[in-house]
């Protein structure tokens with residue numbers, strides 16, 4: 497099968513690899529309908545994370561079930577399915593508590609920029625998308641596999657509710673999806689922090705009421721100005737670097753919440769400052785599986801259209817250009833068609 501492999505920083509190739517196959521009776525193999533490049537793939541691509549050897553890329557997928565193991569009962573060949581980047585049994589205590597990305601049996605679903613993907617724990621991991629699915633919904637269903645689910649978790653982790661003022665740090669695909677989530681959860685004022693006009697426009701289309709172009713402490717000061725001097729009720733941190741986390745903490749009102757979903761790279765939090773700020777923090781790898789059935793329904797009924805974050809679509813064989821375009825910020829997010 498054709499699949500992307502990262503060989504060294506900035507060196508992605510599409511190669512022939514052995515076709516994904518069942519390894520356990522609880523596995524499914526899916527034929528990928530659409531996959532994509534994630535902002536977090538860029539950490540490897542740029543060499544921020546060490547590339548130890550050839551690394552198959554990608555962890556986002558929507559596809560048709562090709563075959564299932566003997567113990568799989570909830571999905572069958574031919575069905576359109578979407579799942580999260582962590583396989584989960586959906587039955588252990590952590591799953592029952594809504595933290596499927598901390599499933600006691602979790603397994604990373606990697607190598608998804610490929611024609612076929614092996615999905616472990618298929619019964620717990622995959623969500624069947626019912627009915628005749630229109631082609632126009634495929635990008636949004638794909639977005640639910642990670643960025644929409646992650647943006648949603650940022651808002652849930654920050655306890656966004658009706659009437660809230662929410663600030664979103666980060667204008668990547670996750671940040672933009674976090675704007676959608678804040679709106680769906682009832683926020684009435686949503687402040688997107690972005691310096692890029694196309695991303696500002698999409699943020700507004702998704703529900704942002706204000707845009708702040710300043711960063712760091714200047715950005716936080718601007719959020720305070722916009723919120724009567726106290727800060728936002730909830731701040732959604734969707735980047736993961738020291739500056740973005742500081743910006744989030746300093747933009748939140750006492751008693752407010754930061755939901756952080758950018759994978760932290762070099763982030764340090766000062767305990768004393770946190771103590772006196774009265775700000776609550778919750779984050780982590782989003783338990784996307786917990787939100788998938790609801791998100792799929794919102795997509796199919798046309799309530800949300802997170803697929804708009806894909807502003808570049810390429811055949812899988814041109815994945816290298818898809819990575820480059822995102823690295824150079826020419827594209828928000830690249831969709832790949834096997």
Ligand SMILES: [Zn+2]
Nearest residue numbers: 588591599600
């Ligand atoms: Zn579990």
